[in-house]
Amino acid sequence: MxxxxxxxxxxxxxxxxxxxxxxxxxxxxxxxxxxxxxxxxxxxxxxxxxxxxxxxxxxxxxxxxxxxxxxxxxxxxxxxxxxxxxxxxxxxxxxxxxxxxxxxxxxxxxxxxxxxxxxxxxxxxxxxxxxxxxxxxxxxxxxxxxxxxxxxxxxxxxxxxxxxxxxxxxxxxxxxxxxxxxxxxxxxxxxxxxxxxxxxAGVVPPVRLTDPGRTAPPVPYGCGPGRDGTDPHVVPGGPGYEVIYLLEAADSAVTALRARLDGLGDSLVVVGGDGLWNVHIHVDDVGAAIEAGVEAGRPYRIKVTHFGDQARASASGGPAERVLRAVVAVVRGDGLAALCAQAGATVVTVRPGDPPAAAEIAEAIRRAHAREVVLLPNDAELRRAVADAADQARAEGVRVALIPTRSAVQGIAALAVHEPSRRFDEDVVAMTSAAGATRYAEVVVAEHQSWTMAGVCQAGDVLGLIDGDVAVIGGNLVETGTIVLDRMLAAGGEMATLVLGAGAPPDLADRLETHVRDSHLAVDTVVYDGGQQTCPLLIGVE
The missing domain is CATH 1.25.40.340 (DhaL domain)
Structure with a gap:
């Protein structure tokens, strides 16, 4: 009834x-x-x-x-x-x-x-x-x-x-x-x-929320070539990325956000209200789309999907054909998300205090829509969740390799040598080798007093962690970053990568670059704006 x-x-x-x-x-x-x-x-x-x-x-x-x-x-x-x-x-x-x-x-x-x-x-x-x-x-x-x-x-x-x-x-x-x-x-x-x-009408629903499976009835509408014989799935000249994020922002800020995003791409949809919004847009400039959200409020749960290759590879007569290979990277900052996305990766962004679950990472693997996937956890604490997601993907027929990157700088190094045209095993070996050859460090501010391998630190001290262990206790970011760079480069290196966090002072990169140029003549330096909230500076040495 x-x-x-x-x-x-x-x-x-x-x-x-x-x-x-x-x-x-x-x-x-x-x-x-x-x-x-x-x-x-x-x-x-x-x-x-x-x-x-x-x-x-x-x-x-x-x-x-x-x-x-x-x-x-x-x-x-x-x-x-x-x-x-x-x-x-x-x-x-x-x-x-x-x-x-x-x-x-x-x-x-x-x-x-x-x-x-x-x-x-x-x-x-x-x-x-x-x-x-x-x-x-x-x-x-x-x-x-x-x-x-x-x-x-x-x-x-x-x-x-x-x-x-x-x-x-x-x-x-x-x-x-x-x-x-x-x-x-x-x-x-x-x-x-x-x-x-x-x-x-009184229909009784299922007792549990379950996915009834992947078996679907035959597609009732054709999906073959168009009337002119071309592949209708191809979208020539369309934006290469889908960007989605939740945004905490005042309702008054959304009008300006819409106007700015509208000039960046297409398929713009901004929904929500009462201070919480969901933003969706297709763009080529991922960084600009995320920066627009930062100006309006606080974006989080940022998801970036590179779908240009998927659209071009879509097949007639059935679902879109999977691309051969994709990289899924887990990162902690908006700038890092944009950087990895522009390198072709599908990105899962970690919100401070709210690490992604295996289900969220597994869904990102599905969004990559590839037969072969390389996973970059970029954080030792996330390796278990990423491994569980890899197991889910393997059960769905995807070939997966997990490269145990422990820092975003190792993930950046792996992405730099990624080459989809190589055999899968060769590509994974090259990416693993590049990540393993990159020593990593973090420069952070201590939140409370504690014992470390470098001695006792007080709240407010600046700590330099090399390969996960506290090696330096300093008074400020420049001093500590300089000491960390010297120790890492003492063992050799040709490239120093600096990834600036959201709390980094404006002159930090310039002062560290100057020090490397004056003290380590054969070392090049590259700087990225990572936007990570909890770590003012990441350092990588290759």
């Missing part, structure tokens, strides 16, 4: 949506040709809804109510949003929750109609340049058609209208018509709306 949209119905909606996307995600990945044919729309939508469903479960397991469940759904989708489609879906769910989280009145059907309308309006506002023939069009059709005397009837009418709008998308967007497919994001939205209709 029809249900009201109470807390249990919200949970049922999320679980049924997750189940539906799990069944359809390979199908959706396969028809993903817009805005970039990177073959991951179904996966991104699944992960976005999974985050929403887990948030709802957490609230309701703690005896939360309907309002808390709806807000948890919106928040979970926002922080877990992946890709262009997942970001738009998060805004749609947020728009609905803004209306539905109010205390339900006697006319729940009217409230649901208003929620569909609010969701549509907020999604269009979030996208910098809305395009018809996409999931936005599907959302608008659902909002326009939502009608009925009961909430279940409203949801069912919206779902049926969304299905019809989806079928019409190939005639609205040339890239879809050329490929003979419907919009992938719209296909996912139809699954989510169908789950809402089922939840309000």
């Amino acid at each position: 029809p249900q009201t949209l109470d807390a249990d119905a919200v949970r049922a909606w999320c679980r049924l949506a997750l189940q539906a996307l799990g069944r359809a995600r390979e199908e959706i990945d396969a028809i993903n040709v817009y805005p970039v044919a990177d073959g991951d729309t179904g996966t991104n939508l699944y992960l976005t809804v999974e985050s929403a469903a887990e948030s709802v479960d957490a609230v309701l397991d703690a005896h939360g109510d309907r309002t808390q469940a709806l807000r948890a759904m919106a928040h979970g989708a926002l922080i877990g949003a992946r890709g262009n489609s997942g970001t738009i879906l998060a805004q749609l769910l947020r728009g609905m929750s803004e209306i539905l989280a109010d205390t339900p009145g006697p006319d729940e059907a009217r409230q649901l109609r208003r929620a569909f309308r609010r969701a549509c309006e907020s999604a269009y506002q979030a996208v910098a340049h809305p395009v018809e023939g996409t999931m936005l069009t599907v959302a608008r059709a659902a909002a326009d058609a939502a009608a009925g005397g009961e909430a279940a009837a409203v949801a069912r009418s919206a779902y049926e209208a969304a299905r019809k709008a989806l079928a019409a998308t190939p005639g609205q967007l040339d890239v879809l018509g050329d490929a003979g497919v419907v919009d992938a994001g719209g296909r996912g939205l139809v699954a989510v709306l169908g789950a809402l209709a089922d939840a309000l």
Whole structure:
């Protein structure tokens, strides 16, 4: 019998949506040709809804109510949003929750109609340049058609209208018509709306949140060559990177952020509110996109994906073809993230105090969409999580090699010699050798008194750690950095790499470079702005 949209119905909606996307995600990945044919729309939508469903479960397991469940759904989708489609879906769910989280009145059907309308309006506002023939069009059709005397009837009418709008998308967007497919994001939205209709119709969801597996029904829409015989997946001249991050920023700062990002690339979507935003854009200049976020507030959970090669390698007749080889690097700063991404790596950025779990790293391996993957943990403490992610990837048929880099400077050295055209084993050996030949050091500020291998340090002392052990206790960053460089270069070296953290003084690099130039004539120096929060200076010597 029809249900009201109470807390249990919200949970049922999320679980049924997750189940539906799990069944359809390979199908959706396969028809993903817009805005970039990177073959991951179904996966991104699944992960976005999974985050929403887990948030709802957490609230309701703690005896939360309907309002808390709806807000948890919106928040979970926002922080877990992946890709262009997942970001738009998060805004749609947020728009609905803004209306539905109010205390339900006697006319729940009217409230649901208003929620569909609010969701549509907020999604269009979030996208910098809305395009018809996409999931936005599907959302608008659902909002326009939502009608009925009961909430279940409203949801069912919206779902049926969304299905019809989806079928019409190939005639609205040339890239879809050329490929003979419907919009992938719209296909996912139809699954989510169908789950809402089922939840309000009393359909019982699965007890646990599980992925029903990778076996999907045959793709119902062709994905072969276009009418002119060309590969419709190729996007000539498009941006090479997808950048996504969460941003803590005042609402007043977002207008300027949108304007700046809009001039950097395309597929710009900024969703959220009340101080927390999810930013998505396709760009060539990764550093500029991240810097825009830094100027607006505090970006974190930064994800950078290099998909230019994926778009060019996409195959007709099925899902996007995997690239041969990719590198996944875990780093601790925005500058390091941009540096590694520009070198072609898929990046997982570590938030201070919140190291990534194996599942997040495994998802980055999937985003790399490669047959062979080289992993760079760049931190001894993260090696276990990276190893677990490697095991997950191997179980999914990916050939994985983990190079035990203990510092970002070792990861930079490994990336510098990475050559995808070599045999996998040869490439891994060369990268491992380059990393192993790079001695590393950190210059940090002691937070409290402690015993070290160099003696007793006090809070505020500057410590120089060489290869993980405290070797120097100094009074300031320049003094300690100079001593550390001298000790490392005493054993020989041709190149010193300096990676500046967020707390490094403006003249630190210049003073250390001058010292190396004056005292070690045959040594070159290279400086990077790493942006790491906890370590003012990283040093590498090769």
